Structure formats: structure tokens, C-alpha cells
Amino acid sequence: MIKRAARPLLIVGSNVVSRCMEGKPAIDFIVDLAKASKVPVVATAHIVGEFVKRGYQPAAFMPATDIGNRVVDPDWQGLDGKGHPDLVIFVGLPYYMESLILSGLKHFAPELKTMTLDNMYHVHASWSFPNASLTEWASNLKVMTSKFNEGGN
Numbered sequence: 001m002i003k004r005a006a007r008p009l010l011i012v013g014s015n016v017v018s019r020c021m022e023g024k025p026a027i028d029f030i031v032d033l034a035k036a037s038k039v040p041v042v043a044t045a046h047i048v049g050e051f052v053k054r055g056y057q058p059a060a061f062m063p064a065t066d067i068g069n070r071v072v073d074p075d076w077q078g079l080d081g082k083g084h085p086d087l088v089i090f091v092g093l094p095y096y097m098e099s100l101i102l103s104g105l106k107h108f109a110p111e112l113k114t115m116t117l118d119n120m121y122h123v124h125a126s127w128s129f130p131n132a133s134l135t136e137w138a139s140n141l142k143v144m145t146s147k148f149n150e151g152g153n
Contacts (some may be wrong), residue, residue: 001115001127002037002144005087007078009123010034011067014045021138029141030091030117031056036148036151040079042067044093064093068101069122072109090125091117099124
């Protein structure tokens with residue numbers, strides 16, 4: 001789904017800093033995925049510094065509600081001004097906030113595909129991981145990253 005998207009966008013929330021898997025914060029797994037997939041990242045809240053500490057510069061940073069409002073706007077031409085995203089991927093936002101944003105996108109931008117990479121199922125996403133343990137979540141993210149690194153489907 002990510003590889004088929006022409007203009008994907010990854011929105012990352014602050015929970016990726018506090019949630020740990022395999023002895024490291026989830027943001028480390030997300031940075032690896034972002035680098036491998038080359039999907040532009042929007043850092044929300046105060047985590048832009050966490051990305052920079054890890055040698056990764058997000059494409060933008062803004063509050064989650066702001067990026068949610070921009071993505072629902074059909075006239076918004078993306079971060080680079082070259083076109084509206086066709087896939088929006090979420091990870092690490094507080095569950096209730098992510099659910100509300102996804103619900104808004106589902107109802108007001110029904111043509112837009114949405115995906116969540118959290119280890120909690122989101123009913124309003126076009127695609128979501130099922131509820132999973134942190135171990136399973138880490139494994140899923142590593143498999144996704146490896147698919148981009150090896151060039152497989």
C-alpha cells in the first residue's frame with residue numbers, strides 16, 4: 001500500500017518517544033522506516049528534536065490537528081506544493097486523537113487512503129495493524145522496513 005502510493009505522508013506523534021520496544025524507543029523504528037521508505041514525515045508536538053537527534057530531518061512539524069485539517073482540505077497541495085497526499089500514515093499519536101482525525105478523514109475525505117502503524121487497531125483507518133504486543137509491533141515494523149531496504153513488495 002505504501003509502495004503503490006504516489007504521494008504518501010507519515011504523521012508521527014509524541015508517543016513514539018515514550019513507548020519502548022526491544023530496549024529502545026519506538027521512534028528509532030520509525031526513523032529506520034522513514035529513511036528506508038523515503039516517505040515525508042510530519043513530526044507533531046515537540047518531537048522534531050528527537051528526530052534531529054537521530055540524524056533525521058522531518059519534512060515538516062506542526063500540531064496534529066493542523067495537519068489533520070490540511071489533509072482533509074482537497075485544495076491543499078501537500079508539504080512541497082506538488083499535489084495532495086493519496087495515503088496518510090499515522091503512528092504515535094494519542095489513541096483518542098488519532099481516532100478523531102481518522103474519523104474526520106473517513107467522513108470528509110473518503111477518497112483518501114489512511115493507514116496506522118500503531119500496535120492498536122483503529123477502526124476508522126483504511127488499513128490498521130491489529131491489537132498486538134510490543135514484541136509483535138517491533139517485528140512488524142522491522143519487516144516493513146526490510147521490504148523497503150531490499151526492494152521487495
